Amino acid sequence: MKFGLFGFNMRPCVTPDAIAQVARAAEAAGFESMWGGEHLALADPQTPDSPLPPRTEFVDLISAVAFAGAHTRTLRFVTGILLITLRNPIILAKQVASLDALTGGRFTLGVGIGNLAFEFAAVGAPFASKGPRAEEAVAAMRALWSMERAEFHGRWFSFAGVRAEPRPAAGARMPIVWGGKSAYAFARAARSGDGWFGYALDLDATRRCIDGIRRACAKIGRSPAAIEISVTPKGSLDRDLARRYADLGVARIVLPPPGRDVDEAIRTISTAERDLIGRI
Numbered sequence: 001m002k003f004g005l006f007g008f009n010m011r012p013c014v015t016p017d018a019i020a021q022v023a024r025a026a027e028a029a030g031f032e033s034m035w036g037g038e039h040l041a042l043a044d045p046q047t048p049d050s051p052l053p054p055r056t057e058f059v060d061l062i063s064a065v066a067f068a069g070a071h072t073r074t075l076r077f078v079t080g081i082l083l084i085t086l087r088n089p090i091i092l093a094k095q096v097a098s099l100d101a102l103t104g105g106r107f108t109l110g111v112g113i114g115n116l117a118f119e120f121a122a123v124g125a126p127f128a129s130k131g132p133r134a135e136e137a138v139a140a141m142r143a144l145w146s147m148e149r150a151e152f153h154g155r156w157f158s159f160a161g162v163r164a165e166p167r168p169a170a171g172a173r174m175p176i177v178w179g180g181k182s183a184y185a186f187a188r189a190a191r192s193g194d195g196w197f198g199y200a201l202d203l204d205a206t207r208r209c210i211d212g213i214r215r216a217c218a219k220i221g222r223s224p225a226a227i228e229i230s231v232t233p234k235g236s237l238d239r240d241l242a243r244r245y246a247d248l249g250v251a252r253i254v255l256p257p258p259g260r261d262v263d264e265a266i267r268t269i270s271t272a273e274r275d276l277i278g279r280i
Contacts, residue, residue, distance in 0.1 A: 001246050001280040003272065004033035004078065006199075006232055007257030009064035014057045018262050019064060020071040025266050027075040029273035034068065035080035035110070035230075035254050036061050037199075041122040049116060062095050069103035077103060080197045080230070080254065081112035081179035085130045086123050089137035089157055090164070093144045097168050105169040110197055111138070112179035131184055138176055138192050146172035177230065181209055183216070190216035195228040197254070202234040203244055210249050230254055242280045 005026050013019045026034055038061050044054035065077045077099075084092065100107045113130045114120065120127040136154040143152040145167050151160040168174040177195035178188050189196040190213065198209050210229060217224040230252040231245060242253055255272060258265035 001242060001250075002032040002230075002252035003030070003277050004035050004230065004252055004254035005031050005258060005269070005272075006035045006037070006080070006254050008034040008068055008077070009036035009038070009059040009061055010257065011057055012259060012261045012265055013064070014059055016067065018265075019059070019068050021262055022258065022265050022269070023068040023072050023075060025269045027072045029269050030277040031075065031269070031272075032252070033076040033078050033108075033254075035078045035197075036064055037080060038082060039116070039119060040083065040086055041119050043116075043118055047118070050118070051116075062099065065099050065107060066102055069099070069106060072106075074106075076106045076108060078108040078110050078177065078197075078230075080110040080177065080199075082110060083114040083119075084111040084134050084137050085113045086120065086125050087137075089140045090144065090159065092137070093141040094164050096141070096174065097145065097164070097166050100168040100170075100174065101166040107168075108175045108177060108195075110177035110179060110195075112185075131188065135188055135192055142172040142174070145174060177228075181205075183212060186212040186216040187219075189213055189227055190220055190222055193227060195230060197230045197232075199232045199254075200234045200256075201231050203241075203248065205234070206231050206245060206250065207248055224249075228252065232256055237276070239276060239279055242276060246280065 013022050038058050042052055042054045043050035046053055061079050061082055096109050113134045117127050133156050136156055140152045140157045144150045144164050149161050175194040177197050178193040179197050196213055213227055214224040228251045229249055231250045232254045258268035
């Protein structure tokens with residue numbers, strides 16, 4: 001079982017010192033990875049469909065990875081998840097390749113499509129057809145990461161005779177982790193993903209999601225073993241519960257945000273080191 005830690009770009013990790021301290025503590029404790037989520041904009045005043053208060057701080061994921069990567073040596077960083085539908089894939093491909101180079105190959109791109117119409121409107125992104133557009137964006141990025149003179153022609157993105165350096169260490173096989181809990185999300189993971197991430201899932205919800213991913217893989221003849229499952233559990237976690245997640249097929253547990261301030265975060269990390277990491 002691998003262990004990750006969620007929230008390296010949100011409270012308490014919203015200052016340079018806090019991000020560096022928590023990242024170094026997680027690395028020293030034996031965490032394999034740190035994960036960060038995002039919203040580019042929240043409704044103000046908060047509306048029923050907006051998940052968080054408008055003053056919630058999210059440090060930009062790309063910036064946070066670059067900064068935390070400079071303060072660590074072995075820790076992997078994962079965007080879990082980055083809203084790919086709110087970005088231009090050519091620009092994102094450049095950012096991802098640069099992060100992979102700057103961290104020495106310690107970056108994994110986790111993506112999702114988003115579901116907040118006001119957030120799409122705020123950045124001028126179309127809300128319709130966001131699922132297929134996200135998959136096309138991934139295909140466009142893989143073309144940029146692999147071809148000598150990249151060419152891609154899709155419904156939403158098209159280019160030819162271009163090249164962008166640097167490239168990820170894995171080239172077109174840069175790991176892609178999909179988020180989402182619908183049948184459509186499971187199908188996207190089966191078609192173009194190397195992993196899948198679910199946040200705040202109990203055992204029953206985890207079982208349902210993994211079953212959905214396995215069915216989606218079976219439809220296209222792909223082995224479900226090719227999809228690495230990562231889950232942030234719902235509620236408190238102990239060794240017995242961690243083993244039950246592992247029995248379902250979870251390869252990595254991503255612990256929830258570690259605390260309200262840096263001191264509490266360090267204590268949470270120390271507790272995980274003592275009670276979980278290396279004992280499952």
